[in-house]
Amino acid sequence: MSGHPTSCRLSEAAAQSVKQLAFAGVAPRQILSTLRAEDPSLFAISKTVYNAKAKQRFEVLAGRSPIQALLDELQGSNYRFNVECNSCGNVQRLFFAHPDSIAMAIRYSNVLLMDCTYKTNRFRMPLLVVIGRTGHNMSFFVAFAFLEGENSAEYIWALTQLKNLFDGGHFPAVLVIDADLALENAMSAFLPECRHLFCIWHINKNVLAKRKKFIRDGEYGERFMNAWAAICRASTPTEFDTLWEKMRADFKDVPAVLDYATCTLFGKRLAAYLRIKLAKLKAAKAKEHIRVPHMLRITLFANLVGRITHFALNLLDGRRQQLNGNAKLPECTGVFRKTLGLPCAHDLAKIPAGAGVLLTDVHPHWHLDNPVVSEPATMSNITHTDIFFCHLRTIEAEYLKWPPAKQAVASARIAELAIGQMPLLANPLPVQPKGRPVGAKNKTKSSTKRELSAFEHVTKRARLCGECGAVITH
Numbered sequence: 001m002s003g004h005p006t007s008c009r010l011s012e013a014a015a016q017s018v019k020q021l022a023f024a025g026v027a028p029r030q031i032l033s034t035l036r037a038e039d040p041s042l043f044a045i046s047k048t049v050y051n052a053k054a055k056q057r058f059e060v061l062a063g064r065s066p067i068q069a070l071l072d073e074l075q076g077s078n079y080r081f082n083v084e085c086n087s088c089g090n091v092q093r094l095f096f097a098h099p100d101s102i103a104m105a106i107r108y109s110n111v112l113l114m115d116c117t118y119k120t121n122r123f124r125m126p127l128l129v130v131i132g133r134t135g136h137n138m139s140f141f142v143a144f145a146f147l148e149g150e151n152s153a154e155y156i157w158a159l160t161q162l163k164n165l166f167d168g169g170h171f172p173a174v175l176v177i178d179a180d181l182a183l184e185n186a187m188s189a190f191l192p193e194c195r196h197l198f199c200i201w202h203i204n205k206n207v208l209a210k211r212k213k214f215i216r217d218g219e220y221g222e223r224f225m226n227a228w229a230a231i232c233r234a235s236t237p238t239e240f241d242t243l244w245e246k247m248r249a250d251f252k253d254v255p256a257v258l259d260y261a262t263c264t265l266f267g268k269r270l271a272a273y274l275r276i277k278l279a280k281l282k283a284a285k286a287k288e289h290i291r292v293p294h295m296l297r298i299t300l301f302a303n304l305v306g307r308i309t310h311f312a313l314n315l316l317d318g319r320r321q322q323l324n325g326n327a328k329l330p331e332c333t334g335v336f337r338k339t340l341g342l343p344c345a346h347d348l349a350k351i352p353a354g355a356g357v358l359l360t361d362v363h364p365h366w367h368l369d370n371p372v373v374s375e376p377a378t379m380s381n382i383t384h385t386d387i388f389f390c391h392l393r394t395i396e397a398e399y400l401k402w403p404p405a406k407q408a409v410a411s412a413r414i415a416e417l418a419i420g421q422m423p424l425l426a427n428p429l430p431v432q433p434k435g436r437p438v439g440a441k442n443k444t445k446s447s448t449k450r451e452l453s454a455f456e457h458v459t460k461r462a463r464l465c466g467e468c469g470a471v472i473t474h
Contacts, residue, residue, distance in 0.1 A: 008048045014039070018052045028053070067091050067427050082161050089426040093154070095161040097143035101132075102165050105142045108134050109166065110365045111174040112142060113199070114183065116150060123428040126150055128158050135366040136284045137311040148431060155186035163191075178202035200232055214254045224251055236333065285368060300348070302356045312342060312366035316357065319345040341365060 010018065014035055021031045028049045035049075036042050061069050074081045074096050081096035097105075105112075113131040121127070128145040143165065145158040163171055176197045177183050187196050207228055215221045227247045234240035292305050296313045300320060304313060319336070322329065322345040329345055336344040341363025351357065359367070395414075399407060 008044050010035075010044060010048060010052055014042070014044075015052055015056075018049060019056050022053050022056070065427055067094075070094075080165060084157075085426075091146075091426070091428045092148045093146065093157055095143065095145040095158060097165055098141075101140065101142050104134070104140050105132050106166060106169060108132050108365060109170045109172050110363075111176065112162075112172045113139075113176045115178050115199075115202075116147075116180065116183075121146070122430075124431045125428055126431070128155075130162060135309040135312060135368075136288070137309075138280070138284065146428070148428075150180070150182055152182050152186040152189065155183050156190050159186060159190050204228070204232070211254075224254075227251070288368060299354060300351070300356050303359055304357055304362065307359055307368055308362050308366045309368060312362065315340065315342055316348075319343070319348055323349055 017035065017038070018031055021034065022028075026034075028046055031049050032044065032046055035044060064072070071081070071083060078099050079096045080099065080102060081094070083091060083095075084093040085091045111133055113133070114128065115131075116126045116128050125146045125148065128147060130142040130144070131139050132142045133139055143162055145161065147154040147158060171191075172194065174195045174197060175187060175191070176199050177187070178199050184196060187194065208225065211221060211224055215224055227243070227250065231240060231243045231247060234243055288306075288310050292313075293310070296310075296317060297305060301313060301316065304316075319342075329349070332344060332346040334344075336342065337347065343357055343361050347361070348357070395410065399410065402410065
């Protein structure tokens with residue numbers, strides 16, 4: 001009877017364990033192993049666990065569509081969110097941010113990082129992730145946006161929602177992206193006052209992926225990447241131009257790679273995770289108020305100890321150690337102060353003996369007690385109810401100007417809303433994403449496993465023979 005479905009049923013206690021483990025993000029196979037460890041006589045199989053999860057999901061939805069359940073959860077958890085749908089009720093855009101994330105973003109409102117990721121949902125909608133950076137050298141999620149596509153109009157909508165989070169306050173002056181042309185155009189049009197930086201990590205990986213197609217690994221490929229790295233480290237426009245022209249001359253036999261480089265250079269579980277992440281940030285701040293490494297308790301940093309983060313103190317200590325060496329300091333380019341907001345070694349050398357660095361010499365981003373407000377003061381000023389009544393007033397003002405035919409259609413629509421015949425909010429329609437990178441394999445459309453990036457396909461670890469250890473080429 002062990003193979004009969006009846007013998008595979010879970011007890012009430014086992015079903016509750018499945019619910020708790022699934023909510024914690026435990027994989028089904030690990031859930032099954034846990035159940036068997038608790039009850040060796042259990043005949044459940046992996047399908048039993050999947051069925052239990054499906055039943056619990058059905059109970060949680062309670063007749064709602066998944067997107068309706070999500071919006072109810074966002075509203076119940078006091079998220080700041082905005083959703084747009086088409087005339088048929090299908091969701092096209094969704095933006096949401098946790099209230100604690102908003103408070104952290106206002107506290108550290110100097111730089112934001114933005115990037116899209118794919119295959120995070122069965123509707124294949126791109127997910128735009130916005131990340132902030134604290135003075136403790138730790139990152140945190142600011143907001144998320146599901147978009148219908150990857151064009152400038154979609155990005156401008158997401159940037160508008162992001163800017164509204166700051167309620168007219170100080171919006172970050174620096175935005176870091178991965179050289180996405182549509183996102184860059186959207187920022188240039190909507191946020192021209194912000195400085196746009198390209199993430200050097202993404203650029204290097206994309207150049208590596210392009211190089212691998214035309215240049216094999218070896219001395220020549222290594223020289224190419226070293227030349228590219230030198231260009232990325234250039235500290236002045238003159239040095240950059242010199243290195244770039246040298247690279248074009250040395251590698252003129254691979255114009256496709258150089259053309260790409262030219263275009264690049266010139267052209268509930270979620271709530272629980274966010275609470276854990278923010279708790280770590282608060283714990284790090286509290287710890288750094290009372291604990292400071294002994295080597296940093298020196299006269300030079302007397303005005304800063306306990307008032308700026310350890311990460312910033314360690315950066316300053318690195319500049320101080322440059323002064324203690326015998327080597328002569330290179331010419332000051334101002335890059336360190338401009339990019340990090342901290343005194344460089346040349347600035348430290350000008351401080352008289354017995355004096356220290358002033359707190360005003362350090363950018364507020366690194367301060368442990370920033371005078372910026374810790375929570376948004378007007379987070380809930382504008383609600384969906386306010387927006388609804390605003391639309392009603394607009395319709396009332398425009399109704400008398402419409403022709404009779406349009407008035408009749410409007411009256412019929414409003415009547416449908418009044419008697420509850422409006423179609424329910426529906427799930428998004430599947431989006432056609434960008435093409436897969438070269439080397440990607442076909443997968444089932446229902447899969448939400450992340451596709452490898454282009455550089456991951458070209459840098460995959462080679463398969464080795466189990467007997468001789470040689471690389472397998474077929």
